[in-house]
Amino acid sequence: MTGTGQYNxxxxxxETKRMxxxxxxxxxxxPGYQVPFASREMPxxxxxxxxxxxxTAACLTPDxxxxxxxxxxxxxxxxxxxxxxxEKTAGVAVTEQTGEASVIQTRHRIPETPLTEGQILVYQxxxxxxxxxxxxxxxxxxxxHALEDYGLMHVRLYEDIARHGAIATSYAYPVKxxxxxxxxxxxxxxxxNPKLSDCAALQLFGAGREQRIYALPPFTQVVxxxxxxxxxxxxxxxxxxxxxxxxxxxxxxxxxxxxGGRMFVCSDTDYCATRRAAGHxxxxxxxxxxxxx
Amino acid sequence: MTDQSxxxxxxxxxxxxxxxxxxxxxxxxxxxxxxxxxGFDLWPGEVMGIVGESGSGKSTLLNCLAGxxxxxxxxxxxxxxxxxxxTVRMSExxxxxxSRTDWAFVHQNPRDxxxxxxxxxxxxxxxxxxVGARHYGNIREAALDWLERVEIDGARIDDxxxxxxxxxxQRLQIARNLVTGPRLxxxxxxxxxxDVSVQAxxxxxxxxxxxxxxxxxxxxxxxxxxxxxxxxxxxxxxSGHVVExxxxxxxxxxxxxxxxxxxxxxxxxV
Numbered sequence: 135m136t137g138t139g140q141y142n143x144x145x146x147x148x149e150t151k152r153m154x155x156x157x158x159x160x161x162x163x164x165p166g167y168q169v170p171f172a173s174r175e176m177p178x179x180x181x182x183x184x185x186x187x188x189x190t191a192a193c194l195t196p197d198x199x200x201x202x203x204x205x206x207x208x209x210x211x212x213x214x215x216x217x218x219x220x221e222k223t224a225g226v227a228v229t230e231q232t233g234e235a236s237v238i239q240t241r242h243r244i245p246e247t248p249l250t251e252g253q254i255l256v257y258q259x260x261x262x263x264x265x266x267x268x269x270x271x272x273x274x275x276x277x278x279h280a281l282e283d284y285g286l287m288h289v290r291l292y293e294d295i296a297r298h299g300a301i302a303t304s305y306a307y308p309v310k311x312x313x314x315x316x317x318x319x320x321x322x323x324x325x326x327n328p329k330l331s332d333c334a335a336l337q338l339f340g341a342g343r344e345q346r347i348y349a350l351p352p353f354t355q356v357v358x359x360x361x362x363x364x365x366x367x368x369x370x371x372x373x374x375x376x377x378x379x380x381x382x383x384x385x386x387x388x389x390x391x392x393x394g395g396r397m398f399v400c401s402d403t404d405y406c407a408t409r410r411a412a413g414h415x416x417x418x419x420x421x422x423x424x425x426x427x
Numbered sequence: 428m429t430d431q432s433x434x435x436x437x438x439x440x441x442x443x444x445x446x447x448x449x450x451x452x453x454x455x456x457x458x459x460x461x462x463x464x465x466g467f468d469l470w471p472g473e474v475m476g477i478v479g480e481s482g483s484g485k486s487t488l489l490n491c492l493a494g495x496x497x498x499x500x501x502x503x504x505x506x507x508x509x510x511x512x513x514t515v516r517m518s519e520x521x522x523x524x525x526s527r528t529d530w531a532f533v534h535q536n537p538r539d540x541x542x543x544x545x546x547x548x549x550x551x552x553x554x555x556x557x558v559g560a561r562h563y564g565n566i567r568e569a570a571l572d573w574l575e576r577v578e579i580d581g582a583r584i585d586d587x588x589x590x591x592x593x594x595x596x597q598r599l600q601i602a603r604n605l606v607t608g609p610r611l612x613x614x615x616x617x618x619x620x621x622d623v624s625v626q627a628x629x630x631x632x633x634x635x636x637x638x639x640x641x642x643x644x645x646x647x648x649x650x651x652x653x654x655x656x657x658x659x660x661x662x663x664x665x666s667g668h669v670v671e672x673x674x675x676x677x678x679x680x681x682x683x684x685x686x687x688x689x690x691x692x693x694x695x696x697v
Contacts, residue, residue, distance in 0.1 A: 282520075283557065284557075286553065362563075
């Protein structure tokens with residue numbers, strides 16, 4: 135029990151955690167396979183990360199340090215509310231620094247700082263089924279996964295090229311795990327797809343409304359689907375970060391006025407702040423000042 | 428029956444085995460009969476017609492042959508690349524592989540056989556991609572080639588089938604099925620629901636494709652004109668049983684069974 139005495143540690147009761155952990159073990163044993171689990175009602179609406187929160191709750195120990203990001207940022211509503219939730223119900227330490235966290239719950243991004251062994255990355259997943267919009271029947275998509283019948287996935291990419299001249303899918307870009315299951319990597323930008331593969335950290339995916347859990351064990355081979363003559367391209371905005379000058383991080387476009395003014399900044403706020411603290415500066419950065427000076 | 432088998436065997440010395448051997452195929456719907464104790468041989472390059480009235484078990488038989496329905500008894504032995512195999516007892520992945528490569532299935536309603544939300548090119552390319560084609564340029568080229576073969580303007584390759592007329596949809600479905608070069612095509616009322624001039628054009632196209640590619644086909648229809656044009660051999664079904672079979676012209680010109688006589692005499696003359 136936590137100091138508050140009102141909740142079991144990390145909100146969920148132990149039986150529920152046990153059920154989720156069993157699903158997690160199965161998911162880790164069969165990388166990329168969607169394991170059904172009895173998703174619980176959480177004190178937040180579906181679409182706000184109920185799946186991710188349940189997975190995080192089942193993984194947390196009192197010694198863990200938690201980081202929560204939403205679109206790469208530590209300070210957006212979703213990230214702040216989930217971080218507070220676990221501060222309150224689990225009393226665990228929290229951090230905004232990727233390197234210090236042992237469990238990171240994320241929505242739509244993988245941190246820029248490479249993850250290390252012993253870390254767990256928990257994804258919030260809205261739609262776990264990569265074939266959903268191609269084949270609406272769940273019975274049929276399950277059979278397609280079982281029989282490795284994935285021609286349809288390439289039909290989707292074909293349609294992209296036929297219509298747009300290039301694979302226009304830019305997020306939730308389908309991947310094949312260890313040459314077997316096709317998996318939806320949650321709506322991360324395709325820029326992050328290469329980071330899925332051969333990652334040192336354990337990656338867990340939780341979809342609360344759809345009641346599915348899947349996982350990538352450390353150092354799993356993950357390949358983004360493509361065509362031989364239209365290879366996978368992990369594209370990003372062709373700018374450096376306006377604040378920290380980083381050339382190789384994923385950027386958000388920020389509209390700054392109604393005259394067409396805009397800036398591109400790192401979507402990973404921790405990465406950007408760390409670089410600025412180390413003295414890097416982009417074109418639009420304010421001169422670095424000591425806090426409180 | 429044995430005489431004809433021998434004739435076809437002599438005609439196709441390169442393939443001394445029948446492509447498809449069906450033995451005692453039976454499918455029951457509870458106590459009612461779907462089709463009962465059907466058996467025949469289909470030789471390479473041969474087109475067989477199955478006729479009969481509605482509810483006579485034609486479609487049940489076709490679906491059992493194509494692996495869409497599990498028959499209660501009987502064997503469907505297909506001459507695969509690795510020798511004759513009973514497709515009824517095959518594992519599901521093997522059967523799926525077969526139905527994407529060596530087999531094709533043309534539905535009566537093109538909406539059942541096409542992906543309506545996917546462009547014509549994607550529809551034709553799907554089978555190629557399902558068997559491992561991963562080169563966009565080649566897939567598109569094959570799709571264009573096949574659209575041309577079924578007389579669809581190549582400029583419409585990126586249009587969705589919902590923008591096509593009924594006849595074009597049916598031709599697109601045929602292109603989508605034949606792109607992997609199947610050896611056996613199942614057709615369920617391929618001309619049903621099309622107007623007469625479009626029917627004629629489609630039949631003409633089908634006849635050309637079947638002859639040129641040396642396809643074997645099983646065509647289910649209630650339209651005797653279709654079998655007269657397409658089929659070498661004819662099987663007449665009634666209440667789930669085969670009541671008569673033989674060469675198409677023979678059966679149609681000199682029907683023996685009472686039901687066949689009724690069927691032939693019911694054809695409207697213009």
